[in-house]
Amino acid sequence: MYIGSMIIILLIVIVLIAFFSLVPVGLWISAISARVPVGLGTLIGMRLRRVIPSRVVKPLIKAIKAGLDLEVNQLESHYLAGGDVDNTVDALIAAHRANIELDFSRAAAIDLAGRDVLEAVQTSVTPKVIRTPEFTGVAQNGVEVKVITQITVQSNIERIVGGAGEDTVIARVGEAVVSTVGETREHTDVLENPNSISKKVQQQGLGDGTAYAILSIDIAEMRIGDNIKAKLDIEKANADMEVAQAAASKRKAEAIALEQENRAAVVAAEAEVPRALSHALESGKLGVMDYYQMKNVQADTSMRESIAGEDSELSK
Template sequence: MDELWPVAAFAIGGICVLLGIVFLALFARYFKLWIQAFSSRARIGPFSLVFMSLRKVKPSVIVDSKIMAVQAGLTDVHTQALEAHYLAGGNVHRVVHALIVAHRAGIDLDWDTASAIDLAGRNIITAVETSVDPKVIDCPDPKKSGRPTLDGVAKDGIQLKARARVTVRTNLKQLVGGATEDTIIARVGEGIVSAIGSCESHKQVLANPSVIAREVLNRGLDSQTAFSIVSIDIADIDVGENVGARLRADQAEADVRVAQARAEERRAEAVASEQEMLARTQENQAKVVLAEAEIPLAMAEAFSEGSLRAAK
């Protein structure tokens, strides 16, 4: 037994040295992060930092994000939620930054909504900034549609060419699954063309272009989209061609062609009827000639039979 004590003491000493080395390594790695979290009241313990590494979570990201949230006064952002979002492939820094911006701007945005938007692939910071500072969209967008204006025709047949500027802000509640700004452009363009078409005269539109904007705005075109329309402004409106007159001229030309076709049809029928009558005349003349040829034969036959007598 006495011989085993030195071996046991050596083993215990080795274990203590190994534990000391591990402790020093962990202390050197996580002490600075723990001090940062402790001094900022982020409430992240040293063992939590170790377990983060075991779960393949980068502790520095979680600590920095939690400190940002605490310093900004966000009390509903929990460490476990930060870790879960990191493991899901989300950008923790960006979500916390967006929550801070929304909190300072007085926008109602919670962690669940912000993290869902980030995981959906949307830029949550841009969305929040657009909610604070509304975005202006050109309608139509020449870069996407290739058309510089929206062309509509009033009831008097005059074409109007309009350009609109749509001011929108992000609807954070519908950002996930909501339609993009392309849908807004398409709906506003359709609404402007329809509004121009419902006007009795193009002069009415030229005198008060805001009539179109009000009518389009009252249609609720931002329904089921990721944006809320703040205003629709007619930037420019010009008079195009007289579509009604051109259509009437085209219709008259088409009517002329139809009448000419019908006249040609009647002329062809008359020519065909004339040729048919000439053929019938020739046929009747042939029948007369045949009948005249039969007269001498009949006279000869009658004379031979004695039925034909000379007059006294």
Template sequence: MDTNMIYLIGIIAASIVALAILMYIIPLGLWFQALISGVRISLLQLIFMRWRKVPPRVIVNALITSAKAGIQLKRDDLEAHFLAGGHVQLVVNALVSADKANLSLDFKMATAIDLAGRNVLEAVQMSVNPKVLNTPPVKAVAKNGIELIVKARVTVRASIKQLVGGAGEETVLARVGEGIVTSIGSANSHKDVLENPDSISRVVLEKGLDAGTAFEILSIDIADIDVGKNIGAELMMDQANAEKNVAQAKAEERRAMAVALEQEMRAKAQEARAKVIEAEAQIPMAMAEAFRSGNLGIMDYYKFKNIEADTTMRNSIGDPMSRPDKPKEAK
């Protein structure tokens, strides 16, 4: 292969690479697609988009979609929304869907909803086709103490004006659950709720639970009601057990105090007996002293012993159990 052929191949390869780079920098195909679709945009603007880190195809496709749907959008607005981190094609599709469904949604509101982190296209679709939310089992107690377990289906429609700053589905379900608990709690008997379950829906809807949320509640349907525990009876039983335990504790306290008092009285009795024994032990000494001092004669001593013997005999007669000659009972 001669040198001229090598140069020719090199020139052709370089030309192809240069043409590819030129086609990337100057998207002629995209410009031609926009031109035949009725979107006026210059090649220079497409080149500037590359330099501004904006993909031209995203902007051009969005302009073509909006133009075919009869919605006039500005290129600068689409670029600004993309640079702000928004989803350009999603916003355009939402605008087209809202226009076809006769919903009031402008570009500013759509971009605000998109930048707020919500799916604006899904919101528009939910406005046209309402969504059904299933509540978790809600437990509530009527005035007669019977527990009811309720499951409800909440039909909601997205409120376009409330999507920015409005509460989500969790708040709606929480408010509906609160309304169910309030409605059942105000019923005199659980039978009233079982006979008229629509009373729950009516009371809950009257509370305006969708205020401040991104949804509009269309209906609340009671899907299932189950009878749970007798909470009132359980509370009464718990109260009775608590009162019984308190009474037992107080009785045990009184018994302990009585036992302590009895032990104290026994101790005092033993102390008194000890004092009596101590005093009796001093009698012989006192009698000896009386003999020595002449205050007690021998006849007085005999009389004292006779009286003591008579007293002992009377005590023995009065208490047969203390007699030493008590006959043993026959077995």
């Protein structure tokens, strides 16, 4: 009898543990107290479908308390599709309070498209300021002008899905800034009137096809960069100088080679002199006295050249 009672008690405990682990009773009580129609069967079904009930029921409670007409099946379907239920509900509440027309289907589509639907709603109410990176344009006189802009945008809920994002807006503004600077003749014209850039850029309809409406484009910072034309002129001059130096080196090498050839020819000719003298002596065309007289003349000439060289050194 005792063993049977223990078995019954154990079975009851096991059933209770299984029940409370399968059914979030506390969440169900919270829903009932908030007058949100969520049955125990629905909660058990969520468990079986591997849906975390709190991720669905808590946003549903919040939505109904805010006056939204949502059903648990809508939120559960969005959860199963991989959406952020809580963020989507917050976006719907924000839109409802700001009198922005946004139904659950569109909000869910925006969320599943990878956009932050809550941020989109907030930006449609309060415009967002995007600070761009530094863009570098070159004026017609060759001087760089570096510009940082601030773009004030407002989300367009109707174009969130399928519209280009923030990166596209920044890229378009950068391209427009660079082309506008390139149209100016002098870089000083841009410095004197920086608003001319923002006005021309804003007139180009850069927000077309994006998820934003561009309200204004303002110049945040502007500074002068390098003088590209001067750099190119210097590089060209250096290149011309290198070409000239190469040509001069070539001419010098050719002159040295020619000098060496001439010296070789002189040495070869000097080597023939003893042979010619010997042949002249043997043939009788040159006498011994003539030979000694020629040597004396050569010695006298060498002495005169030596004296002339010393005098020139002294005169320096």
